[in-house]
Amino acid sequence: MNRRSMIATGAALVILLGGVAGAYYYVDHKKDNEEAAVKEEKDALNLFSFDSNTVKGIDITNSEGHFNLTLDKSGNWNIEETDYQYSFTPYSYYLNVIAASMSRLKADHKADFKEGDMSRYGLDSPVTIVCHTDDKDYTLLVGNSSATEEFCYVMIPGDDTVYCINNDTGKELQCDISKLRDPYIFKCDDNDIIQFSLVHNGETSYDLQRNFDGDAIWTMNAPETDVSIDAITVNTVLTNLVRVQAGKFEGFTKDENELAKYGLDKPAYTFTAVTDEKTYILEFPEFSEDAEEVWCYDADSCAVCSISINNAAFLSGKWYDLTAKQAMREQFMSVSSLEIDVEGEKHKLSMDHEAQKYIFDDTEVTALGNDDAAANFEYLFASVSEMEHADYRDDVPEKMGKPTCTFSYTLTDGTKRELALVPIDDESYWAYIDGKCVGMTVNRSALESKNGCKNYIEILKNEIGN
Structure with a gap:
């Protein structure tokens, strides 16, 4: 190759490489611009970003009226001012949800908005939410849900863009009264x-x-x-x-x-x-x-x-x-004596609590040195005091019949009380407390079961040798 040809070839290569470099630069620059545009578009969908814990007040305006709410030191939200005609307790949990949703609000995309067509999105009369922080107020206009209920339409004052946010979030931010009011019927412990x-x-x-x-x-x-x-x-x-x-x-x-x-x-x-x-x-x-x-x-x-x-x-x-499950309950330490008459079999339990003496009929149980006997004395008392009643009935007789079982207490303060059982049939009794029956009944099994007083009377009699 002669010298002139080599120069021509070299010049061609320079031009070719320059073209390649220029093309690469153009493509690379275009890619950077596209990525920047995508990032800018994505960032534009980040509507708000702030710490929800810094929200100290919320203003809500919906079709019902205006509500100015503040957060107290206990973490409860209160309505400070409103033009709504009825009073109600705001739901603090829901107000916290609003603050949290606003603090990280992102849109999915922008709506194909045509100027002057606000009613299509429910933004001609939107719900207005303002979250107040020490640094800034954040305001959102909330419209309707989309026809498919996939998105909810919102706007930010000063921005003509209609944004589409997640519909579940949108429903939370639509702030109707049913959500604003505390759902608990009783606002107390x-x-x-x-x-x-x-x-x-x-x-x-x-x-x-x-x-x-x-x-x-x-x-x-x-x-x-x-x-x-x-x-x-x-x-x-x-x-x-x-x-x-x-x-x-x-x-x-x-x-x-x-x-x-x-x-x-x-x-x-x-x-x-x-x-x-x-x-x-x-x-x-x-x-x-x-x-x-x-x-x-x-x-x-x-x-x-x-x-x-x-x-x-x-x-x-x-x-x-x-009512208590017991027919007539008296505390052991509050009773000085209990007289039992079960179908003609009579016994008396006497207690000297200060001297720690138990007497069954004429026998001082605590003097026998028999711990089982003393325990069964207490069990006998409990079988009467803890005797459970059965159902209540409405057909109480006008006049009290003759009782076949009576349990008569003398309390330590001298008060006399009595539970009397009047037969209804072979299996049940009317229970009269101090001469009055309010419909309470007692089953015979309450007397005759393993834990009934009849059983403990026999156990105690055997313990003391009667």
């Missing part, structure tokens, strides 16, 4: 309730009051008074009660015609619970045995909602469901 009652068609089913003075934790005001209350049962009822949540929420109303739709214009049940701070009055209509829910009206807040029938057992309860 079980220990806060000091009195509760149920009236059914004008008749008191039960009325109990917490007792702060005597030994008993609860006493019954009506329909009976001289009955022992099972504190464990009552505590279980109240624990379940304060956990009851509304099912369907129909809104707030005072309109009798509206209430009539739910049978609440003339309620059959009125349940009342009293705390130091508030009295709850709930009204319910009649309901069938196969009902799955019952409507409830809160007379204070004017809220209409449903309650699952499984959570409404307190409406079916009777006063005797809350």
